[in-house]
Amino acid sequence: MHKLEPPTYRKVSSYAYPSFSEKEFKTRHKRIREWMESKDLACLIVSGGGAAFDRCWSNIRYITNYMGSMEIATYCVFPLEGEPVVASILVLPDRAARSVVEVRARNAIEVTVQRIKELSLSTGKIGIVEPDVLISIPMNHWERLRNEFPRADFEFVTEEFWKLRWVKTPEEIQVLEIAAHLSDLGTEAIAHAAEPGVSEGRLYGAYYDAIFSNGGEPGFPGIGSTSMLNPDASMPRVHPMERTLQKGDILLLELGPLYMGYEAQNQRSIALGPVPSDYQDMYSVALEAWSVVTEALQPGNTHEDIVKAGQIIKKAGFRWFSPLVHWMHGGCPRDGPYIGHPNPKLSQVPVTLVKDLCATVEITVSNQALTKGVMLGDTFHLTEKGPRRLQRYPESPEMLVL
The missing domain is CATH 3.40.350.10 (Creatinase/prolidase N-terminal domain)
Structure with a gap:
């Protein structure tokens, strides 16, 4: 990389x-x-x-x-x-x-x-x-x-x-680019460590080693695993379970390492082996939602444009449990609007997007019971020409299949 x-x-x-x-x-x-x-x-x-x-x-x-x-x-x-x-x-x-x-x-x-x-x-x-x-x-x-x-x-x-602090300076944007790169390195390290027989704890170890070895701070390490044939989780955890990976598992990642106090989150789904049709369907919806929500990140658009774009998930018969978009400063994600959060009390609106905002698109698609789900997300810099993706691993937003 x-x-x-x-x-x-x-x-x-x-x-x-x-x-x-x-x-x-x-x-x-x-x-x-x-x-x-x-x-x-x-x-x-x-x-x-x-x-x-x-x-x-x-x-x-x-x-x-x-x-x-x-x-x-x-x-x-x-x-x-x-x-x-x-x-x-x-x-x-x-x-x-x-x-x-x-x-x-x-x-x-x-x-x-x-x-x-x-x-x-x-x-x-x-x-x-x-x-x-x-x-x-x-x-x-x-x-x-x-x-x-x-x-x-x-x-x-x-x-x-x-x-x-919403609008970023050139120095802040440069630091956010490095934070995004750290999240790429963390994702790559987890993907390289993930194989049947490996413990969840080993994945956390790979993440921490990648971040500390490259000058970062671990920040938020969300890592979880579950079987795609008999799932019981739709989002990651911040502490490992005493669980060993098996073929047919899915890894759900939400990684927020810090650089100089700044965080650029990503969200990833990684499959250990062939992806069952129900997970393929969910991820297809996540890809479409990621695409249209990202496209809505244009200066001059409002929270309403983002919420409207995210309705694809609901129309497909699924639910989401995170904001569709939230700002990232290095403080808690609540330091800016929670746009499209399913809990109206946490959805801080209204807001009009402007140039040089930096925001995370966080797409979560799950069943109604929250026992099965996928994740896809990246941090973007809003430019005059539209959103610029800061993460680069993998280059495509397609699900990683190991």
Whole structure:
């Protein structure tokens, strides 16, 4: 397979962590502050930590390049005027070396409170950016902020902050291309390891080896297997079962490795041997849905165009259990619209597509009981000429048959 070279961005001190360019961070900080000014925000408290396969570090990494270890709550105090500061519980030299801003360690909420007082913002309007739109900061931290700053006007601005990140810069697109390449390498490694007699755990090992060996972070490793003659699964798992592959199995993959905190998911179905007619029928529907949903990824189109395209699955008598399209930043996929999710509460609309969005088309086709299914998906960069597929393995979206 072709090899993509890492971007020639600066390395952080002697620890050689990759980082976006200084110009990129200045551009981000400027854009954030312009948005803060429009909302009359004096300061942001941006939260993150090691949850959801390290995706919840995303916004802190976006602002600072900092990433800790397994902390549940870390903050970046980002003022409209003044220098940002990362507030964490434990900072080792190699962790601190990642950051392009000052990192202070003791107790994350203590440092956050101290920094707000230093900035004399105890009566200002303060925006809180949660790590994900469906989760928030710890209750004791929230109570501490309200007790320390009773005259401050707190506003949760998570969804608005994510929207600032929807349109990608050239540096971000380059990093997403590498993340997509890592998902290709992970898929290829799993395909090479898959044969009758091999355990599911061995497939996970092949994936992790491929990602770590090529400079990535494992992110989301969705891998599952079931018999196509007596199936009991329609989607992958994130931990292996004590199961041994057999001829006639199907592998269901949803791989989301990270590069520099950015994720470009793929979804794949891999058959170990001849594909029964019922699975052929499902995959034919998945191919058609993948094609028409991908074609709908045109600047100027809306969520309605995507949802309409995905109705092919329902008309064929099957169901789907994932959004047809979701954004990818490196945070949880909920950081952007869940377009066409079967649960209306998770389907965030409306949205109009624009140039330089990057989104994952995630086609899942299953029976009504969710015991049999196939998957097909890729991440795309929306250009003026239409969607550009970032994955390249396999070159064709046809099912891999080993």
